[in-house]
Amino acid sequence: MAPLSSLVLLTLARTCLSQTLTPLPSIHEGCIHMPIIHSTNPQHFGKRAASVALANRSDIAYYAQLTIGNPGQSVFVQLDTGSFELWVNPDCSDLDGSNARFCQSAGFYDTTKSSTAVSLGTGKTLRYGIGSANITYFRDDIALPGSTTGLKSVQFGVATSTVDEFSGILGIGYGQGIATRYKNFIDELSAQNAVKVKAFTIALGGKDVQEGVIVFGGVDTSRFSGTLTRLPIIPAANSPDNVPRYWIDMQSVRLTAPSGRTRTYANSTLPVFLDSGATMTLLPADLAAAIAADFGATATDSGGFYPVDCDLTKTNGSLDFVFNGVTIQVPYNELIRTIDSTPPSCFLGISQSNDFTLLGDTFMRSVYATFDLDNNVIWMAQAANCGSTPAALANSNVLSTLTGACSTRSAVATSNTGSGVGSNGAAASSAAGSGDPTRPKSTNEPGSVGNGGSVDSSAASAPSSGQFAWGTVAGVLGILTFLEGI
Secondary structure, three states, X not given: OOOHHHHHHHHHOOOOOOOOOOOOOEEEOOEEEEEEEEOOOHHHHOHHHHXXXXXHOOOOOEEEEEEEOOOOEEEEEEEEOOOOOEEEOOOHHHOOHHHHHHHHHOOOOOHHHOOOOEEXXXXXXXXOOOOEEEEEEEEEEEEOOOOOOEEEEXXXXXXXXXXXXXXXXXXXXXXXXXXXXXXXXXXXXXXXXXXOOOEEEEEOOOOOOOEEEEEEOEEEHHHEEEEEEEEEOOOHHHOOOOOOOOEEEEOEEEEEOOOXXXXXXXXXXXXXXXXXXXXXXXXXXXHHHHHHHHOOOOOOOOOOXXXXXXXXXXOOOEEEEEEOOEEEEEEHHHHEEEEOOOOOEEEEOEEEOOOOOEEOHHHHOOEEXXXXXXXXXXXXXXXXXXXXXXXXXXXXXXXXXXXXXXXXXXXXXXXXXXXXXXXXXXXHHHHOOOOOOOOOOOOOOOOOXXXXXXXXXXXXOOOOOOOOOOOOHHHHHHHHHHHHOO
């Protein structure tokens, strides 16, 4: 007899099937399944454009492809759970040559070439953690490549000028009556009956793959392990910044060393919000410093980043984020950001912020999250990848009955590809467990979360190559010995 979760999905929908031969989204009755394209994917952005963006802004950013207008014009927009509005057409001319090439590869929407474009004659300025966009509102049709249906007369912004932005943004936060005065993209999917529930699921995919997946109105049980855990979204009135974001309560942060030993950081019970548009994870200064110290970083560099040895990405272990009923393990490889320089430079994917706490892409790559806007909850599980079986949800009540198709072992192993440090991994292993008597264990206690400002999105500028003095195997062995001894 088939498991209950399989029967539920079969009953809910036999559609929303992924297109396995071509990386095109599919829209069917009840849900929309579309790929999340990584900025490192040369099929879409070109190898040179992608690697340039890596060096200057982030190791990986995440994009969805939309087709706007009649006839359709294809554009890539950054997928952002931390903001609320869709806009296109960044000003590539204010970027340097390298970032400009990436910007141009994202596509351009020309309102004069669409027979259905209507200017609303109003606009605003959208400000993000990095950059801003002055937009004018338009209405036009939005289709998804590979489908015959789409959304009609959707309101979105067309940029007239931007600062430090090299793509448009698809904000998939709360919409009309909560964060916007009009129906945003998520609202329109529900209002135009493209989905049966106002919910979407994100699986960004690890750094070593080139695509993830987002399912609007559905789930994909081949992208997680275990069961989904229900976490209430904190109401705006009770949240740290009083803004309606995807805030949830985190119980603690815990380090799991390669030996399997664990340490829980003091005062790591915090409200955090999930932000796919943020490259970094932001934590209170003392907590960030305590974590960084365990990775061998005693101070930030001039850019505010914690430099670490790149060989740590080849090492097993994880930083664990504990919530009520579920723990998300982030392997070292996903937590550490790598800059494509010569030699490569690496730094911890966590930054200090006493004003704002968010879990950005360095966390989001390891979590499978369903955002249920009908009930104001987020369902979470450990991310994995064992195929593609998207299906529509007839209602959100079934989420509690679903079980991921992937094994627990494959969930963490998907990203945790290393087992040692280069050719000296055996030496690191033999030294494990002895501890490092010259390095005291971190005892810093993090401060409390303050009331941050309204930030639409966050990203971090990468330090330039050559800033780090790391890279020796001997340095890594000392860090590993310390991690093993906790």
